[in-house]
Amino acid sequence: MLLFMLSGRFGFEPLEDVFANYGLSIYVTRLVKVGRRIRSTYYVDTGSGWTGPEATKAALCVETCGLEVAKYPKMIWPTNYFKMACATMFSLFWGGSKCAPSCRVNGIPVQEYLQSRYLDAMAELAEALKGLTNIVGFGTMNEPSSGYLGLEDLSKHFHHGELKYDLAPTPFEGMALADGYQQVVQRWSNGANQHVLGRPDKLVTVDPNGVRAWQQGRRCIWREEGIWDVDSTTGKPVLLRPDHFAGIMFGRDCYVPFAARFAERIRSILPHTLLFIELPPLEFSIDEFPEIDDTLIPRAVNATHWYDGVTLFLRAWRPYFTVDPRTKRPAFGYTAVRRTHMKQLAGIKGYGSEQMNNAPTLIGETGIPYNMHGGKAFRSGDFSAQVGALDNTISCLEASLVSFTLWCYTSDNCNGYGDQWNLEDLSLISMHKPIRSGAQLSVPERDSCARAVQAFARPYAARIAGTPLKSEFILDRVEFVSDPTKSNEAAMHPTEVFVLQLLPQRLLSRDVRWTILRPVALWLGHSELSA
Known part of the structure; x- marks a missing residue:
């Protein structure tokens, strides 16, 4: 609890x-x-x-x-x-x-x-969670197999x-x-x-x-x-x-x-619960994603997982090479790699829009291995490969306009044994604080356990006045672009954008009215903004 x-x-x-x-x-x-x-x-x-x-x-x-x-x-x-x-x-x-x-x-x-x-067992858990306002849904089973x-x-x-x-x-x-x-x-x-x-x-x-x-x-x-x-x-x-x-x-x-x-069982206890739909990982699926009628399972969410499989399984960042997990076709060059990843995410979104009658998509799991290249970064302090891999993953997700949850946060992660499970090492933080050179991003002591922090500590629109058409954070230029739909009704309400303190304290905007509400958030009141 x-x-x-x-x-x-x-x-x-x-x-x-x-x-x-x-x-x-x-x-x-x-x-x-x-x-x-x-x-x-x-x-x-x-x-x-x-x-x-x-x-x-x-x-x-x-x-x-x-x-x-x-x-x-x-x-x-x-x-x-x-x-x-x-x-x-x-x-x-x-x-x-x-x-x-x-x-x-x-x-x-x-x-x-x-x-x-x-x-x-799941019903017992649901009973115990009654009264908690942060429980939005239940997943049927994590990464099942057929x-x-x-x-x-x-x-x-x-x-x-x-x-x-x-x-x-x-x-x-x-x-x-x-x-x-x-x-x-x-x-x-x-x-x-x-x-x-x-x-x-x-x-x-x-x-x-x-x-x-x-x-x-x-x-x-x-x-x-x-x-x-x-x-x-x-x-x-x-x-x-x-x-x-x-x-x-x-x-x-x-x-x-x-x-x-x-x-049906969970909603008999928590009536307003969403149901997160998750079938076998894409790489291991034997048949197609099924049709899921919203009259049979209302308020269902497509929660398919997505990873850059080559990076995950090889524990190496190759920005100019990947393989499509379904077709087994390789892609060479940065543009082709990005196109392959975007195509995969478009296919996942299609499960929600087509097979689930326009259900929303939440990528239930995504992330990168931090122990790539034999754990070289742990010894040198150079996490540029991890930053590049994670920025690529999140940038593809942002460009696809899908919600996602990062895997994972493991409080007892360490350099030797990773997340304490099968030598996986995907935790955003570690007990072994990363070595940081003077040229790298200055990180407050409270955040010193974070790894590749500049890749995931990025601005995002938490509440949008309108429908998002574009969301992009360009890490090299520290530039965030959000472009919601324009309408008179939307213009009457602000868009809430989180800009973390780790980023430079500057706001580059065109025709944007903004107010700092608290140390981590900005309110912006225009339908097109760049921060």
């Missing part, structure tokens, strides 16, 4: 991430209830240490992979979307009634069991958007490994072999030595459904129904019905 109360004062958005975290007992309980064996899913414990990372290859986690934390591969955690642990749980949560009808928990169909418990749902052939990799770093078993191979059977698995690197040639680096024999991801005495759910079995002659796993999950449209058949149910 304290977190939510403080978030209203300071403008933070609390958010829970990932499907299953050992610290989240609600999720671990769900894993156990469907027969998952938590420890052996990740490693073999002989009492004398780890004999090998993730014996069953059902997941790859920094806490249990057997590597030193500093050697955990960068941005490899999303590969878990495509491994047996996450794929199974998401499949059961979203489509268990369709793909695992015989799976029940305490006599309840598994999909109903998982979804009803999830809704119960699991196996919609896959045409379980003997092949998921789809073109699959993140194949290191060992990448196919769905069937993952099921067999999780049941303790040896498999030959492809190993991929994050380089030309994958992104240009489309081929793995090599084949690796993985032998779990009989260790299973399932509790003793519990059969694999998918084996129970007749998807695969073991050949009585050879003793090897065989795939019987490669198209078991085919024909399921995740958005239409699974997400929309759940989102409608979610909205």
Whole structure:
């Protein structure tokens, strides 16, 4: 409660991430209830240490992979979307009634069991938040996955958007490994072999030595459904129904019905709540964004996430290169990179305007990695790459006229371990204060933990008299331009623009009447302004 109360004062958005975290007992309980064996899913414990990372290859986690934390591969955690642990749980949560009808928990169909418990938990939260004026909406689930749902052939990799770093078993191979059977698995690197040639680096024999991801005495759910079995002659796993999950449209058949149910439950407690719609990350989507009728889910907001994927996954700022995550086409040159990013954002806005009957768009998550280029900035104090990357991200968002929330603010961020989660390091602040040379922006002591502060401490129109047509902050010139629609009615009201104290105390304007209301804000009373 304290977190939510403080978030209203300071403008933070609390958010829970990932499907299953050992610290989240609600999720671990769900894993156990469907027969998952938590420890052996990740490693073999002989009492004398780890004999090998993730014996069953059902997941790859920094806490249990057997590597030193500093050697955990960068941005490899999303590969878990495509491994047996996450794929199974998401499949059961979203489509268990369709793909695992015989799976029940305490006599309840598994999909109903998982979804009803999830809704119960969120309803408890909603009850606790009654009376807080800063709660504007609820999100259905952060970055969900469709699991196996919609896959045409379980003997092949998921789809073109699959993140194949290191060992990448196919769905069937993952099921067999999780049941303790040896498999030959492809190993991929994050380089030309994958992104240009489309081929793995090599084949690796993985032998779990009989260790299973399932509790003793519990059969694999998918084996129970007749998807695969073991050949009585050879003793090897065989795939019987490669198209078991085919024909399921995740958005239409699974997400929309759940989102409608979610909205109804939350609004029975908080009637005026907005619903933030969020489907799988664009890079990993298997089907198109669904039609969401505003009569089915009124007051819905398109909250799709957006990142400059190349910068995020490579942890490097390349202002003259990017790749479109959906088409896989590269873009070269500053103008082409900017055009690619703007096209991506236009597509996201289209989800709200076209598939959601002109619903507003809020980019639910965006940001940059601060530990790029091997953490060079932490040693040199030169954060120019981070400033350039973040300015590019925010400038594209501003030019697209979309609202957004920056990810993230982590109070215990440090240079060694980032945000304390899978070595991600996207926090705007850090306990390790950035080294600053005399030539850099002068920052007050209270803001000394901020990183690349000049890129995000930028002016913006908080309240606009009219409809915005243009919003732009040119960092190099410290110039802000806003151009709302002109009308007699709009001219009667001021536009509120925040200009932070970090910026030079000067106002360059043309035909603008302005008044400083408080140290961080200006009121401007004209339909076109430049500050």
